[in-house]
Amino acid sequence: xxxxxxxxxxxxxxxxxxxxxxxxxxxxxxxxxxxxxxxxxxxxxxxxxxxxxxxxxxxxxxxxxxxxxxxxxxxxxxxxxxxxxxxxxxxxxxxxxxxxxxxxxxxxxxxxxxxxxxxxxxxxxxxxxxxxxxxxxxxxxxxxxxxxxxxxxxxxxxxxxxxxxxxxxxxxxxxxxxxxxxxxxxxxxxxxxxxxxxxxxxxxxxxxxxxxxxxxxxxxxxxxxxxxxxxxxxxxxxxxxxxxxxxxxxxxxxxxxxxxxxxxxxxxxxxxxxxxxxxxxxxxxxxxxxxxxxxxxxxxxxxxxx
Amino acid sequence: xxxxxxxxxxxxxxxxxxxxxxxxxxxxxxxxxxxxxxxxxxxxxxxxxxxxxxxxxxxxxxxxxxxxxxxxxxxxxxxxxxxxxxxxxxxxxxxxxxxxxxxxxxxxxxxxxxxxxxxxxxxxxxxxxxxxxxxxxxxxxxxxxxxxxxxxxxxxxxxxxxxxxxxxxxxxxxxxxxxxxxxxxxxxxxxxxxxxxxxxxxxxxxxxxxxxxxxxxxxxxxxxxxxxxxxxxxxxxxxxxxxxxxxxxxxxxxxxxxxxxxxxxxxxxxxxxxxxxxxxxxxxxxxxxxxxxxxxxxxxxxxxxxxxxxxxxxxxxxxxxxxxxxxxxxxxxxxxxxxxxxxxxxxxxxxxxxxxxxxxxxxxxxxxxxxxxxxxxxxxxxxxxxxxxxxxxxxxxxxxxxxxxxxxxxxxxxxxxxxxxxxxxxxxxxxxxxxxxxxxxxxxxxxxxxxxxxxxxxxxxxxxxx
Numbered sequence: 001x002x003x004x005x006x007x008x009x010x011x012x013x014x015x016x017x018x019x020x021x022x023x024x025x026x027x028x029x030x031x032x033x034x035x036x037x038x039x040x041x042x043x044x045x046x047x048x049x050x051x052x053x054x055x056x057x058x059x060x061x062x063x064x065x066x067x068x069x070x071x072x073x074x075x076x077x078x079x080x081x082x083x084x085x086x087x088x089x090x091x092x093x094x095x096x097x098x099x100x101x102x103x104x105x106x107x108x109x110x111x112x113x114x115x116x117x118x119x120x121x122x123x124x125x126x127x128x129x130x131x132x133x134x135x136x137x138x139x140x141x142x143x144x145x146x147x148x149x150x151x152x153x154x155x156x157x158x159x160x161x162x163x164x165x166x167x168x169x170x171x172x173x174x175x176x177x178x179x180x181x182x183x184x185x186x187x188x189x190x191x192x193x194x195x196x197x198x199x200x201x202x203x204x205x206x207x208x209x210x211x212x213x214x215x216x217x218x219x220x221x222x223x224x225x226x227x228x229x230x231x232x233x234x235x236x237x238x239x240x241x242x243x244x245x246x247x248x249x250x251x252x253x254x255x256x257x258x259x260x261x262x263x264x265x266x267x268x269x270x271x272x273x274x275x276x277x278x279x280x281x282x283x284x285x286x287x288x289x290x291x292x293x294x295x296x297x298x299x300x301x302x303x304x305x306x
Numbered sequence: 307x308x309x310x311x312x313x314x315x316x317x318x319x320x321x322x323x324x325x326x327x328x329x330x331x332x333x334x335x336x337x338x339x340x341x342x343x344x345x346x347x348x349x350x351x352x353x354x355x356x357x358x359x360x361x362x363x364x365x366x367x368x369x370x371x372x373x374x375x376x377x378x379x380x381x382x383x384x385x386x387x388x389x390x391x392x393x394x395x396x397x398x399x400x401x402x403x404x405x406x407x408x409x410x411x412x413x414x415x416x417x418x419x420x421x422x423x424x425x426x427x428x429x430x431x432x433x434x435x436x437x438x439x440x441x442x443x444x445x446x447x448x449x450x451x452x453x454x455x456x457x458x459x460x461x462x463x464x465x466x467x468x469x470x471x472x473x474x475x476x477x478x479x480x481x482x483x484x485x486x487x488x489x490x491x492x493x494x495x496x497x498x499x500x501x502x503x504x505x506x507x508x509x510x511x512x513x514x515x516x517x518x519x520x521x522x523x524x525x526x527x528x529x530x531x532x533x534x535x536x537x538x539x540x541x542x543x544x545x546x547x548x549x550x551x552x553x554x555x556x557x558x559x560x561x562x563x564x565x566x567x568x569x570x571x572x573x574x575x576x577x578x579x580x581x582x583x584x585x586x587x588x589x590x591x592x593x594x595x596x597x598x599x600x601x602x603x604x605x606x607x608x609x610x611x612x613x614x615x616x617x618x619x620x621x622x623x624x625x626x627x628x629x630x631x632x633x634x635x636x637x638x639x640x641x642x643x644x645x646x647x648x649x650x651x652x653x654x655x656x657x658x659x660x661x662x663x664x665x666x667x668x669x670x671x672x673x674x675x676x677x678x679x680x681x682x683x684x685x686x687x688x689x690x691x692x693x694x695x696x697x698x699x700x701x702x703x704x705x706x707x708x709x710x711x712x713x714x715x716x717x718x719x720x721x722x723x724x725x726x727x728x729x730x731x732x733x734x735x736x737x738x739x740x741x742x743x744x745x746x747x748x749x750x751x752x753x754x755x756x757x758x759x760x761x762x763x764x765x766x767x768x769x770x771x772x
Contacts, residue, residue, distance in 0.1 A: 026323060027318050027319065029322055055443075055447060057422050057425045057426060057443075057444070057447035057448075057449055058447045058448055074764070074768075141598050142595040142598060143595055143596065143598055143599040160594065160746065163598065163746050164748070165743065165746070165748055250739060251743055251746050252739055252740070252742065252743050252748070252749075253739065264731075264735065267419050269729075269731040269732050269735075270443055270447075
């Protein structure tokens with residue numbers, strides 16, 4: 001005798017539970033409306049525009065994936081732009097992460113006035129991007145800048161920095177270290193969460209400071225470092241302000257990065273459709289890198305709960 | 307009885323409800339009050355035949371608006387000139403009591419970005435400022451209307467009194483879309499104080515490029531003062547109005563007339579550009595690093611004896627230059643004398659609800675009296691009408707020989723390309739990129755020219771075909 005299979009009945013929600021659900025949706029409604037209007041909607045629109053030849057004004061014809069093909073065929077700058085962006089991102093993230101770890105360790109000392117130093121290191125990350133860019137243009141000035149002046153005191157003739165196609169990108173990378181304070185705070189919190197008994201156990205086992213650093217600090221801090229790297233890579237791929245203010249992608253194409261290339265195509269060349277396609281390619285690149293980071297993160301990130 | 311208090315949950319619910327309502331209200335379409343009342347006199351001529359459809363000819367005569375009309379005008383003036391604009395608008399409104407002018411002013415870069423945004427939203431002001439470099443793309447996109455009918459019906463406006471070189475910048479498909487307000491050439495400015503200190507004779511009206519470079523050498527003090535500093539600090543530059551100035555004297559060109567390709571790789575143009583680039587080797591001009599020491603520009607700082615100067619650069623010289631200066635004609639090259647000119651204008655947009663009234667404003671803004679008031683008397687720019695020359699020459703901020711600007715317009719200035727191609731933005735970028743590498747010494751002029759032609763010509767060809 002076969003027994004008829006019956007789908008289990010969904011339990012009826014109690015009035016209190018229904019009320020709680022309604023309150024939940026009502027609470028998140030403002031964010032959802034804002035997201036749809038100002039983020040989700042434009043994102044969907046840009047996907048549509050990337051399939052057109054929209055100039056940003058009136059001309060708009062559906063052209064399929066022609067914009068995506070053009071990136072690799074007619075746009076001679078695209079590969080240069082992507083290479084520059086990778087160069088900037090990898091260099092600034094590696095230097096920035098190492099720098100912020102080291103500074104966080106320094107700021108983790110229990111000495112009088114340490115809060116003053118923590119504030120000093122954090123302040124630059126909350127200052128205006130354009131103001132910082134203008135300040136650094138002066139610092140990097142080959143004739144009058146403080147950096148070349150300091151180098152001259154060491155007997156080194158400083159390069160042309162932003163006026164040199166070799167040194168312009170390194171200048172931007174060095175400038176990115178100005179904002180390590182934000183990551184420093186996050187890493188500092190991670191450092192303060194490492195239990196003391198691990199260091200005690202290491203000392204009992206005869207570990208010196210360097211061994212403690214590599215065998216206790218880094219593994220315990222690895223989830224935070226992982227987070228910092230992901231967020232930094234996502235942010236560094238979207239660099240724009242500094243390039244726009246300081247170099248305009250030059251000299252030559254030395255500092256032309258993806259977002260600046262996208263901006264020029266949209267607002268100066270009136271190729272809004274093509275720049276929408278560039279935006280989606282940027283999204284895919286960042287997604288791919290984030291996926292790879294998670295994939296390979298499993299091999300070096302230590303989660304205490306696992 | 308337990309006292310009721312406001313729980314966190316109730317507070318959050320209330321806040322969420324209020325926020326949601328506020329956002330929904332903000333997203334509601336705006337209700338625009340229209341206060342326009344217009345009296346329109348319509349005459350009809352109706353012809354009827356048995357076998358063809360009825361033809362109706364409707365003639366609309368303009369009449370002064372019976373009720374108040376609000377006209378919006380978007381400008382791109384620097385803050386110092388806004389007061390002058392306001393004065394004109396106030397005078398206009400006194401003479402036309404039913405027209406109220408609402409001004410929108412942005413800086414130049416912001417204006418060129420905000421106009422496409424307005425156009426995309428269908429919210430363009432009635433009248434907008436249009437730089438010569440934006441005329442073609444904006445006209446191609448149809449965001450401005452042709453003024454041919456207005457111009458031909460408005461005889462006192464005297465469009466024939468405007469320089470044809472200036473008018474053609476704003477023509478598209480054989481129709482006139484904007485009207486220029488200024489159009490000026492690049493000629494040579496010179497620091498009279500530096501000339502006097504070195505006891506060097508001022509440039510003569512018929513001087514040549516050889517005289518120019520000899521003079522520049524006499525006025526160069528290595529590392530401190532340069533004989534020439536270029537146009538806006540760039541000696542090697544192929545931008546609109548300066549590119550042709552560099553190559554024209556050698557018989558060269560930068561673009562073909564139809565802007566379908568660059569011809570800057572012709573032997574004449576290459577010879578010219580090598581000549582100008584050699585000034586860096588001779589250290590007569592500041593290199594890229596030296597230029598950066600003068601944020602306002604080497605010429606404004608008084609460290610350059612000579613500099614390319616257009617009429618729109620005169621206010622800056624007056625406001626910031628701390629020395630006596632004058633102007634001389636652009637020096638003659640081996641094969642003649644040529645320089646570039648460019649300008650700006652105003653047009654009526656497609657979104658204007660009152661184009662007839664907008665023309666009433668434009669015709670008074672851009673006729674002889676309007677140009678004299680706005681640009682000739684203030685010296686803000688050389689008006690695009692020869693009839694305004696006398697007033698312009700009397701402007702207090704002008705150099706003593708400002709007449710050379712008009713001489714150039716009359717005799718040897720041509721409107722600098724590109725201005726009739728959809729690829730102008732990209733090509734300008736390519737030109738700037740490689741000229742910059744020559745200025746930093748990282749590329750020879752020959753390589754720069756080869757790269758420019760290789761990169762830009764396909765874009766020009768595609769734009770010409772499209």
